[in-house]
Amino acid sequence: MGPEIEKKWQERWESERIFEPAINPEMEKFLITVPWPYSNGSLHVGHGRTYSLADVVARYRRLMGYNVLFPMGFHQSGTPILAYSERLRRGDREAIRQYTEYLKEYENEGEINHYLDQFREPENIAQYFSDRIIKDFRGLGYSIDWSRRFTSAEPFYQEVVKWQFRHLHDLGLIKQGRYPILYSIEDQNAVGEDDIKDGDTDKVSIEEFTAVIFQGPDFGIVAASLRPETIFGITNLWINPEEEYHLVDYMGERLVTSASSVQKLILQNPDIKDLGNVDKDRILYHEFAVPITGKKVPVFPSGFVDPDNGTGVVYSVPGHSVWDYVALKDIGVNIEPVKIITFPEGKGLTVEGLVNEKSIGSLSDSDKIREATAMLYREEFYSGIMDDGNSDFSGMSVQEARENIKKRLLDDSAFILYETSRKAETRGGSRVVVAVLQDQWFIDYSVPWLKEKSHAVVENMLFEPSHYREGMHDIIDWLRERPCARRRGIGTKLPFDERWTIESLSDSTIYPIVYTCATQLREIYAKLGSNLPEDILEHIFTGVPLKNSYSNEVTDLVNQARTSREYWYGVDVRMTTSPHMTNHLAFYIMNHAALFREKDWPKGIVISGLVISEGAKISKSKGNAISLLRIANNYSSDLYRLFSSINSETTSVLDWNEADISLVRKKYDSFVSIVESFKDPGVTDMGNVERWFVVSFYNHASEYIKKMNSYDIRGAYISIFYEVLNDIKHVEARGGNMMVALRAVIRDWLVLMSPVIPHTCEELWERMGNHGFVSTERYISLGDGMDQSPIHRENYIEKLISDIREISRATGINPSVIRINVAPEDIFETASLLMNEGPSKVPDHHRYLIPDFMKNRKNISLEIKDEMNLVRSEKDYIEKLFSCNVEILSEVNRSRRAVPWPGRPSIELIR
RNA sequence: GCUGAGGUUGCCGAGCCAGGUUAAAGGCGACAGACUCAAGAUCUGUUUCCGAAGGGAUCCGCCGGUUCGAAUCCGGCCCUCAGCACCA
Numbered sequence: 001m002g003p004e005i006e007k008k009w010q011e012r013w014e015s016e017r018i019f020e021p022a023i024n025p026e027m028e029k030f031l032i033t034v035p036w037p038y039s040n041g042s043l044h045v046g047h048g049r050t051y052s053l054a055d056v057v058a059r060y061r062r063l064m065g066y067n068v069l070f071p072m073g074f075h076q077s078g079t080p081i082l083a084y085s086e087r088l089r090r091g092d093r094e095a096i097r098q099y100t101e102y103l104k105e106y107e108n109e110g111e112i113n114h115y116l117d118q119f120r121e122p123e124n125i126a127q128y129f130s131d132r133i134i135k136d137f138r139g140l141g142y143s144i145d146w147s148r149r150f151t152s153a154e155p156f157y158q159e160v161v162k163w164q165f166r167h168l169h170d171l172g173l174i175k176q177g178r179y180p181i182l183y184s185i186e187d188q189n190a191v192g193e194d195d196i197k198d199g200d201t202d203k204v205s206i207e208e209f210t211a212v213i214f215q216g217p218d219f220g221i222v223a224a225s226l227r228p229e230t231i232f233g234i235t236n237l238w239i240n241p242e243e244e245y246h247l248v249d250y251m252g253e254r255l256v257t258s259a260s261s262v263q264k265l266i267l268q269n270p271d272i273k274d275l276g277n278v279d280k281d282r283i284l285y286h287e288f289a290v291p292i293t294g295k296k297v298p299v300f301p302s303g304f305v306d307p308d309n310g311t312g313v314v315y316s317v318p319g320h321s322v323w324d325y326v327a328l329k330d331i332g333v334n335i336e337p338v339k340i341i342t343f344p345e346g347k348g349l350t351v352e353g354l355v356n357e358k359s360i361g362s363l364s365d366s367d368k369i370r371e372a373t374a375m376l377y378r379e380e381f382y383s384g385i386m387d388d389g390n391s392d393f394s395g396m397s398v399q400e401a402r403e404n405i406k407k408r409l410l411d412d413s414a415f416i417l418y419e420t421s422r423k424a425e426t427r428g429g430s431r432v433v434v435a436v437l438q439d440q441w442f443i444d445y446s447v448p449w450l451k452e453k454s455h456a457v458v459e460n461m462l463f464e465p466s467h468y469r470e471g472m473h474d475i476i477d478w479l480r481e482r483p484c485a486r487r488r489g490i491g492t493k494l495p496f497d498e499r500w501t502i503e504s505l506s507d508s509t510i511y512p513i514v515y516t517c518a519t520q521l522r523e524i525y526a527k528l529g530s531n532l533p534e535d536i537l538e539h540i541f542t543g544v545p546l547k548n549s550y551s552n553e554v555t556d557l558v559n560q561a562r563t564s565r566e567y568w569y570g571v572d573v574r575m576t577t578s579p580h581m582t583n584h585l586a587f588y589i590m591n592h593a594a595l596f597r598e599k600d601w602p603k604g605i606v607i608s609g610l611v612i613s614e615g616a617k618i619s620k621s622k623g624n625a626i627s628l629l630r631i632a633n634n635y636s637s638d639l640y641r642l643f644s645s646i647n648s649e650t651t652s653v654l655d656w657n658e659a660d661i662s663l664v665r666k667k668y669d670s671f672v673s674i675v676e677s678f679k680d681p682g683v684t685d686m687g688n689v690e691r692w693f694v695v696s697f698y699n700h701a702s703e704y705i706k707k708m709n710s711y712d713i714r715g716a717y718i719s720i721f722y723e724v725l726n727d728i729k730h731v732e733a734r735g736g737n738m739m740v741a742l743r744a745v746i747r748d749w750l751v752l753m754s755p756v757i758p759h760t761c762e763e764l765w766e767r768m769g770n771h772g773f774v775s776t777e778r779y780i781s782l783g784d785g786m787d788q789s790p791i792h793r794e795n796y797i798e799k800l801i802s803d804i805r806e807i808s809r810a811t812g813i814n815p816s817v818i819r820i821n822v823a824p825e826d827i828f829e830t831a832s833l834l835m836n837e838g839p840s841k842v843p844d845h846h847r848y849l850i851p852d853f854m855k856n857r858k859n860i861s862l863e864i865k866d867e868m869n870l871v872r873s874e875k876d877y878i879e880k881l882f883s884c885n886v887e888i889l890s891e892v893n894r895s896r897r898a899v900p901w902p903g904r905p906s907i908e909l910i911r
Numbered sequence: 912g913c914u915g916a917g918g919u920u921g922c923c924g925a926g927c928c929a930g931g932u933u934a935a936a937g938g939c940g941a942c943a944g945a946c947u948c949a950a951g952a953u954c955u956g957u958u959u960c961c962g963a964a965g966g967g968a969u970c971c972g973c974c975g976g977u978u979c980g981a982a983u984c985c986g987g988c989c990c991u992c993a994g995c996a997c998c999a
Contacts, residue, residue: 803965
């Protein structure tokens with residue numbers, strides 16, 4: 001069905017406000033949420049899936065008689081929107097290109113520059129895309145209650161966030177401490193993924209090095225390593241002869257480090273002071289002492305040392321580092337490598353082996369060296385055993401030794417140094433390093449009482465798929481401190497330290513509760529002159545009596561809000577994707593556990609799978625990120641919804657691809673044409689097939705309900721869509737009267753299909769002369785109580801036909817007459833005796849039948865009492881099917897090949 | 912290496928949690944037939960092997976176990992994928 005029809009129904013739904021539920025104590029409520037979208041761009045196929053599935057669930061629950069609330073808001077906190085508007089202001093080409101592309105979807109060519117101009121202000125980006133997303137979501141037919149929407153940047157909401165943080169603080173869950181962050185020295189600011197050049201495609205993470213201090217006669221020298229366990233194999237140190245080196249003061253000690261690393265060290269450790277340049281002659285070829293062993297080693301020059309990485313000093317372990325081994329060869333120094341790591345059974349890679357195998361000649365073969373290094377480190381880390389002669393660590397695995405040696409070194413001869421996982425610069429071109437904040441705010445998720453309470457929440461929740469429950473328990477155990485505030489970004493100020501802005505995931509943990517009372521909160525905030533006092537929020541959210549008195553008007557609003565929260569809250573189901581498990585969903589659960597009473601805790605989480613497009617991961621650069629707007633226009637939103645629901649299980653990956661889409665489209669088209677061509681036949685006389693169709697339909701319907709209740713949306717729609725379509729084919733093949741068959745089920749079919757293809761169903765519903773919306777219909781389940789005999793009768797006929805086919809195939813007979821012999825009365829009785837009483841009761845003249853009965857018992861059934869009539873009623877059909885005559889009789893004749901048993905007539909093919 | 916998911920008939924993919932009704936849904940592909948001047952679309956049938964009577968044999972990564980009975984439960988092994996970790 002075309003976009004005009006979809007639009008027509010979207011407008012009607014909206015103007016009649018059928019998805020804006022009111023409190024109704026008579027009805028059971030159902031609150032379903034999906035994390036709010038971040039409004040810095042338009043959404044694509046991948047984003048739409050979870051929202052679509054949630055909408056299918058919401059619409060389904062409505063049919064089943066629940067009072068359903070499906071609300072939505074917008075996330076605008078954090079740095080990305082800010083970073084993008086900064087980039088647009090700076091004239092960043094990539095950002096302009098990307099936003100031009102977004103805008104092209106919605107605006108005329110001529111308007112684009114106007115909007116790009118507007119987007120220099122971050123709030124305009126947020127505003128613009130929130131509006132677009134609402135339109136996109138409406139265009140997909142989502143039954144969202146937009147009247148309750150709000151954004152994370154709205155002042156009244158920020159009061160709620162402050163309330164949350166004051167509480168967490170009072171509960172002792174907020175702490176301050178040291179924390180490493182990515183930082184730009186030039187900009188004197190923290191940088192996020194969006195500020196880094198290629199930060200989205202090539203992530204930069206923070207690595208923890210051990211900076212080891214080697215004592216010399218006049219001063220020490222410090223070399224940073226990720227592999228502290230190798231200190232037993234050190235033969236020398238390296239510095240880069242082309243670079244400058246400085247002395248720094250570190251807690252009274254004088255240490256050598258590269259000039260370009262000094263600033264970084266200071267950012268990480270305020271105790272460090274720069275003492276200025278040091279002559280390299282005082283370092284090169286001098287000896288320094290290795291900690292723990294005390295061994296004295298010389299410093300050699302080598303060009304491979306990067307002054308920006310670590311401290312610009314490298315300790316050399318030629319026994320276990322390809323770089324060091326090759327570098328020593330390079331400068332012609334003959335030092336015997338020290339081996340300190342072995343492998344079980346002596347098998348495993350060695351530096352020498354790799355150098356030979358990859359024919360590495362000199363340091364200029366840097367790619368090969370990197371490759372060899374990766375192989376060696378991997379193998380040593382996973383299977384290496386320490387074997388350094390006689391230290392305390394000998395015999396430990398490399399992994400174990402690394403932790404232990406690091407700990408020992410940190411006591412007095414090392415400190416932690418953080419480094420970026422790759423060289424990175426900001427989009428503005430300044431270097432990105434790691435700085436350590438001394439006063440970072442954290443939420444402390446390690447507190448035992450909170451963990452315990454959170455486990456209790458999880459234990460009582462629904463998880464779909466259920467193994468995520470165990471996963472969530474593990475995550476809760478594993479969570480420690482989580483930084484909860486930033487120095488920049490859009491968001492709420494930390495109420496007890498206004499220099500900080502609450503971090504964007506932390507400000508969005510308990511917001512679903514605000515959907516229950518957003519309109520009242522906004523109004524109270526306005527009436528009280530931009531204020532939302534503590535005791536009011538306390539009262540609304542937790543029911544604690546008000547401490548202060550307010551005007552009647554305000555008190556009324558407060559009461560409404562509290563009543564609404566009491567009715568609606570407790571999110572019944574939150575749907576999202578699995579990457580949210582370790583962050584958002586865990587915080588969501590733990591913050592609810594910390595702040596709210598049991599009744600308001602989350603009740604369920606359904607994890608939906610990711611979406612790929614044409615077999616590939618969706619990314620803007622691949623061009624397979626089709627926007628939701630284009631989906632609705634090019635494919636129709638019902639087709640998108642149907643495809644998302646049916647082409648893959650809720651929890652597994654969905655591939656959006658043309659080949660599969662056209663298959664689903666075909667089915668969809670045949671559904672529409674079947675329903676459209678339906679005309680009430682006026683008669684209701686049913687034959688075997690029609691009766692079978694109706695019972696089968698309701699069997700599918702109860703299967704559908706069972707599956708929808710356990711969030712198996714795909715399975716549910718396979719039952720009520722694909723299988724019903726197949727049944728229709730069967731009725732047609734059997735020459736049944738389709739209109740008579742459909743008449744009995746078509747109303748319910750439209751109703752049950754409406755959650756996935758609501759526009760189509762509304763339109764068909766109306767064309768059939770119904771009033772009102774199919775979306776607000778109620779489906780009354782018939783349960784499993786239906787008489788199944790039409791199914792048995794149809795199975796009997798089907799089995800009869802397939803037996804005829806099989807005999808014909810096995811014998812090669814193409815019959816001119818088929819003789820069907822149905823069990824006569826006395827055989828029926830004998831069979832009944834054999835099945836219910838046992839062989840001893842069989843009358844003597846039938847005892848010869850017992851062996852045959854035993855042989856065929858799995859096909860014998862007493863379900864059908866009037867086989868003769870049944871077979872007669874299908875005589876014409878069978879004759880037509882095999883183009884021959886059918887003779888039906890009912891007799892016992894010992895000379896015949898087979899005995900006619902109930903449920904298994906004997907069949908004779910005559911040439 | 913850790914954690915999780917998974918290995919099903921040509922392919923994709925159900926079933927497995929609650930063992931028998933499972934030669935194992937559905938789709939795709941292939942083959943045959945109907946329709947058509949033809950192609951496409953659509954419909955019908957077949958698609959592990961054997962069978963001149965509706966039957967039989969073998970089968971769900973590998974090995975073993977529990978059971979009257981296992982694709983389904985238990986133990987071990989092999990392999991694949993994802994996330995994490997690791998990579999001066």
